Amino acid sequence: MKTTLYILFGILFLFIVWQFYGSYTNKKYETLSNEIIGSINSIDFKIYDRYTKASVRTETYNMNSASRNFPVLANYIFGGNKDSIQMAMTSPVLYKMSNKSSFSFIMPLEFEINNLPSPNTEKIFFETINNQCIAVIKFSGFANEKNCTAKHLELLNILKKNNIECNSDFIIAVYQPPYLVINRKNEIWVEVNAQEVKSILHKV
Numbered sequence: 001m002k003t004t005l006y007i008l009f010g011i012l013f014l015f016i017v018w019q020f021y022g023s024y025t026n027k028k029y030e031t032l033s034n035e036i037i038g039s040i041n042s043i044d045f046k047i048y049d050r051y052t053k054a055s056v057r058t059e060t061y062n063m064n065s066a067s068r069n070f071p072v073l074a075n076y077i078f079g080g081n082k083d084s085i086q087m088a089m090t091s092p093v094l095y096k097m098s099n100k101s102s103f104s105f106i107m108p109l110e111f112e113i114n115n116l117p118s119p120n121t122e123k124i125f126f127e128t129i130n131n132q133c134i135a136v137i138k139f140s141g142f143a144n145e146k147n148c149t150a151k152h153l154e155l156l157n158i159l160k161k162n163n164i165e166c167n168s169d170f171i172i173a174v175y176q177p178p179y180l181v182i183n184r185k186n187e188i189w190v191e192v193n194a195q196e197v198k199s200i201l202h203k204v
Contacts, residue, residue, distance in 0.1 A: 038201035048132045055104040069103045083117035098169035133194035143186040151188045
């Protein structure tokens with residue numbers, strides 16, 4: 001009995017150490033710099049100046065379909081490309097939920113479309129985003145269809161109450177890999193007009 005308990009405590013200890021180590025190393029991932037231009041209630045408004053992403057289109061409007069493309073993009077950045085170039089993992093990964101849904105990795109800052117290695121599959125396509133203004137709401141834990149939908153509606157309601165226009169498309173930003181269960185951070189992004197937001201924030 002004691003031996004079993006020792007083994008269980010040992011496994012639990014190793015799991016906790018692994019989680020904290022994973023949380024520490026995840027902080028080393030390159031993340032996008034942004035400018036926070038203001039906040040209303042529980043949402044922030046950010047501007048991302050410029051970034052390039054590698055994406056794969058998804059067949060259906062849900063996260064499970066998008067997640068199946070993780071190996072395609074992971075293989076690409078870890079050297080599975082025509083130039084055999086390995087790239088660093090970045091954070092967050094992006095799920096675009098729209099009538100043209102996609103799953104994306106943000107490329108390291110030194111890469112743009114003109115110098116990215118060529119993929120081995122036609123599934124991967126590239127896009128550079130400029131001057132993206134977004135409304136952001138944060139939440140912890142694991143992102144799933146239920147909590148993402150709830151947070152998206154919460155975000156839309158706050159925008160509507162403050163007369164900020166947007167459409168129904170949104171992006172789910174996930175900052176930690178699936179094996180981490182502690183210190184998880186997720187965001188829902190909705191694109192908004194920067195000038196409109198700045199004008200409304202000035203009145204708040």
